[in-house]
Amino acid sequence: MVDLHFKYKELIQILEKESLFIPDISIVLGSGLGDFAESVDTIKTISTSDLPNYPKSTIPGHQGKIHFAKYSGKNILLFQGRIHFYEGYSLNQCILPVLIAHQLGSKKILLTNAAGGINVNFKPGDLMLNDSFNSINIKKELTDLIGLGSLDTRNRFIDFPSSLMNEKFRKAALEEDITLQSGVYWFTKGPSYETPAEIKMMAKFGADAVGMSTVHEAVYAAHLGMDVGAISCITNFAAGISPVKLSHNDVTETANLVKATFERLVKRIISIV
Ligand code: HPA
Numbered sequence: 001m002v003d004l005h006f007k008y009k010e011l012i013q014i015l016e017k018e019s020l021f022i023p024d025i026s027i028v029l030g031s032g033l034g035d036f037a038e039s040v041d042t043i044k045t046i047s048t049s050d051l052p053n054y055p056k057s058t059i060p061g062h063q064g065k066i067h068f069a070k071y072s073g074k075n076i077l078l079f080q081g082r083i084h085f086y087e088g089y090s091l092n093q094c095i096l097p098v099l100i101a102h103q104l105g106s107k108k109i110l111l112t113n114a115a116g117g118i119n120v121n122f123k124p125g126d127l128m129l130n131d132s133f134n135s136i137n138i139k140k141e142l143t144d145l146i147g148l149g150s151l152d153t154r155n156r157f158i159d160f161p162s163s164l165m166n167e168k169f170r171k172a173a174l175e176e177d178i179t180l181q182s183g184v185y186w187f188t189k190g191p192s193y194e195t196p197a198e199i200k201m202m203a204k205f206g207a208d209a210v211g212m213s214t215v216h217e218a219v220y221a222a223h224l225g226m227d228v229g230a231i232s233c234i235t236n237f238a239a240g241i242s243p244v245k246l247s248h249n250d251v252t253e254t255a256n257l258v259k260a261t262f263e264r265l266v267k268r269i270i271s272i273v
Contacts, residue, residue, distance in 0.1 A: 004092060004099055011051045012103045019104050020044055020068045023077035025273050026101035027266065028217065030113035031248075032255025033233060034063055034080045039263050040071040048081070055093045057081045059248075066100070072271045077101055086190035086212055091141045094213075095220040102224045108165065108273055109221050110266070111230040114251050115211035116193070116238035118203050119183055124237065124254045127265060128181040128209055129169050130161060130230035134202075135187045135215040142216060146223045160222035165229030165273070172268035178261055183208025185232055187215040196240025210238050231265070233258055 005012070020043055029036055048054040048064040057064040067078040079097040083089050101109055115128070122128065135142060147156060173180035186202050188194060190212035194202070202210060209232050221228035235254040236246055244250075255262075 021075040022105035024074040025108045026077040026106040028079045032252035040069040044068040108227045114235040115209040115232035117234040119208040126234040128232040130185040133215045158222040162227040193246045
């Protein structure tokens with residue numbers, strides 16, 4: 001059994017000392033979406049490499065920075081770069097940004113990610129509300145994390161994502177006149193992309209998008225009693241949906257193209273949550 005609060009005690013103590021405010025919202029920026037951090041007023045930045053036990057980021061486009069920032073009078077805790085299962089880290093390590101946000105007093109969290117579009121009505125550049133998740137292939141790890149592995153037994157049986165957050169995300173999109181798709185995000189361990197056969201199966205099982213993050217973070221946030229919601233940037237057609245070969249470069253390039261729209265949506269969300 002791992003007591004995460006004990007494992008990260010020193011790291012949390014450092015951040016509590018450094019912290020400038022209680023965040024109104026925390027945001028994890030997904031692949032290619034890290035530039036959002038430059039569009040808000042940053043008051044303080046901490047490199048995760050300076051924090052004891054914080055896993056090193058190994059992927060281009062994930063900077064490993066935590067920002068204390070302000071926008072529209074709101075206090076924002078921004079994670080520029082996330083920790084992935086496919087980098088060889090355990091779920092206990094992947095959920096660290098969520099644990100930090102919670103320990104610093106954040107009651108709300110927005111998770112963002114890059115994802116492959118499975119729904120044939122989606123195209124690269126679309127934004128998709130993660131209406132529901134499929135994490136069937138990490139159920140054991142999730143059980144270890146929030147069931148057996150956590151000393152906190154308050155919220156073992158959780159309901160997520162938060163319908164309140166989703167409602168606000170939809171409202172924000174409407175107010176900004178941004179089309180926000182909605183669908184099921186299917187988690188894969190990665191790091192290899194899926195095969196066309198796997199995508200066909202996921203489509204049959206109701207998936208609209210596929211990616212390598214987010215679900216365990218959302219589960220853990222809900223377990224901690226936080227309001228959690230997630231938005232995907234559909235960066236590519238999933239394997240076999242189009243003949244184009246998948247690459248991480250295309251993922252970051254598409255995320256870059258949709259940067260301005262993503263920025264508008266997230267800013268509006270910050271204003272209204
Ligand atoms: N599959 C898995 N993860 C992803 C994809 C994909 O097609 N695109 C961006 N992240």
